[in-house]
Amino acid sequence: MNQAHAVAAVTAVVLGTLLIGGLGLRISRTTSDFYVASRTVGPRLNAAAISGEYLSAASFLGIAGLVLLQGPEMLWYPVGYTAGYLVLLVLVAAPLRRSGAYTLADFAEARLESAAVRRLAGLFVVGIGWLYLLPQLQGAGLTLHILTGAPDWVGALVVGVVVTGAVAAGGMRSITFVQAFQYWLKLTALLVPAFFLLAAWAGDGAPRARFAEPPHFREQSAVRVADTVRLDLAAPLTVTVTGRVDGRDHRGRPVALAAGPHRVEAGTVLDFPEGARVPERAAPSGATGTQWSQPLSGSREEHPLYATYGLILATFLGTMGLPHVAVRFYTSPHGTAARRTTLVVLGLIGTFYLLPPVYGALGRIYAPELALSGSADAALLVLPERMVGGVAGDLLGALLAGGAFAAFLSTASGLTMAVAGVLTKDALPRRLRLRRRSAAGVRPAGSGVRAFRLGTVVAMAVPLLVSRFVVNVPVADAVGLAFAVSASSFCPLLVLGIWWRGLTAPGAASGLLVGGGAALTAVLATRAGVPGGGWAHTLLAWPAVWSVPLGFLTMVAVSVATRDRVPAGAAATLTRLHLPEGLR
Incomplete structure (x- = not known):
C-alpha cells in the first residue's frame, strides 16, 4: 500500500473529526449540552451516531479476521451484535430515556434511591468503558503500523489525543455530529472497495462459492x-x-x-x-472435531460450542449495558423517539454487517498466511494491494484505512464520553466545588464544564497507558469480553430495575458484585493466562453462560430476602418509566 495515500486518508479523517468536534465550542453552552445534547437529538441523527460508535474496531477489522480464520462458521458473530438491539428495543430503550438520567449510575440511584448502588454502578461503567477502549487503541496502533511502519503506540496516541480534543470541545453535542459523519464514512469505506474487490475476484478465475473449503497459498x-x-x-x-x-x-x-x-x-x-x-490449528487431545457446532469437542478450540453460546449470550444481552450505547438514548427528546431510534439503528447496523464477511471470505483466498502469522485482523487492509494493485489498489486501501481509523475514533469518542460523565459526576466535581468555594465562597459559572473536560483527560489517559502493556489480544475477542462483563452486570440491573418493583438496593448491589464481578474476574484471569487450559479455562474465557444467570439470581434472591428495603418511591418511578410523557 502506498504510504502517502494511506497517511493522507487517515489525516483527512483526523482533521474532519477535529473540525466537526470543534463546532462544539460554538454550539455547546450548558452542562446539559455536554452530557446529553440537551435531549434534542432526533431519531435519524441519533441512530447514525449510535451506529457510528457501536461499529468499532471489532466490526471493521475483527469480523473479517474471524471469517478468514474460521470460515462461514463465524457468520453468527455479527448477528449477535445486531440482535442485541432487539432486546434493547423491547425492554430498555423507552423506559431508560423516560428515567431522565444522564448516566447508568444516575439511573441506578434514581430507581433504587441509593448512593452506594450509584457508586458501584459508576465503577462498572468505568471498568467496562476502559476494557472496551483497549481494543480500539490496539486496533489503531495495528492500522497505523501496517500503513506506515510506525510503532503500535503511535496510532493509539493519535486516537487518544484526537478523541480527547473532540469530546472536551463540545461533549455530547459535538460527538453526535462526529459519530454520525463517521458511520457514513465507514459504510462508504467498506462498500466502494468491496465492489472493486469482487470484480477482481470474478475476473481472475479464483474459486467460486467455495469459501467454506480450507484456504490454499496462491503463490510461494x-x-x-x-x-x-x-x-x-x-x-x-x-x-x-x-x-x-x-x-x-x-x-x-x-x-x-x-x-x-x-x-x-x-x-x-x-x-x-x-x-x-494452509495448515489448520490442531484440535486438542481428545477432541472429536474442529467445527464450532460440534459439542464439547474438547478455550474456543477445546469446547467450541460452549464458547459460541457464551459469545452469543454476551453480545445479545451485553448491548443494553454498554455505557456508550446507553448514554445515547438519554439524548432523545422522549421515549417514542428512543424506540424509533433503535429501529433505525437495526437497519443501519444490519446493512453494515453485510460487508466485513465479504472481506474475510476474500482473505481466505488472497491472504491465507494471515491465519498463521497472527495478523488476521489486517486482512481488510491488505486485500486491495493483493487483488487490484497499482494506483487503484493504493486508493482503495487508503479509503479502507481511513474508514478503519474512523471506527477507532467514533467508538473511542463514545466510550470516553460515557466514562468522563461518570468520573465528572461521581469523582471530580465534589473536590472541585469544595476547592473553589473555600477560596471564593461561590462556584463560578462553567466549573461543571471544566470538571467534565478534566474527566475526559482522565478517561482516556488510563487505557492509553495500559495499552502500552496489553498487546496481542485479538480485537474481536477483546470486545467480546467487554460484552460479557456488561451482560453480567447492567443487563440484570436494567431489566429488573425497569420491570420488577421488588428490586432493592442490597439486591442490586449484590447482583452487580457477584455477576459483574465474577465476569470481570474471569476476564482478568484469562488475560493473565490462568488457568492454562481445560474446562477451567473455557468457563473463565467465556463466562456469560454462567455469570449472567448468576447476576439475575443474586439480585432476585437478595431482593426477596430484603423485601422491606424496597424503595418508597418505586411505584412512582416505575410509572414514570412506563407511561408516555404525555400521559404522565
Missing part, C-alpha cells in the same frame, strides 16, 4: 508464526523452515512434514510452496 509464501501453535497437516508437505518445529531447530532448509499435528514455536518462519494448503 513465507509466514512468520507469531505464537507457539500446533498445526494439523491434512497431507504430507515439504516446507522450508527457519526456526523450531517438533522440538528440532532448522536453519532455512527444506523439511518433510508428515500428515498430522506438528508443534511450531513462536518466531518460526515457514516457507510454503505455491498451491500448498
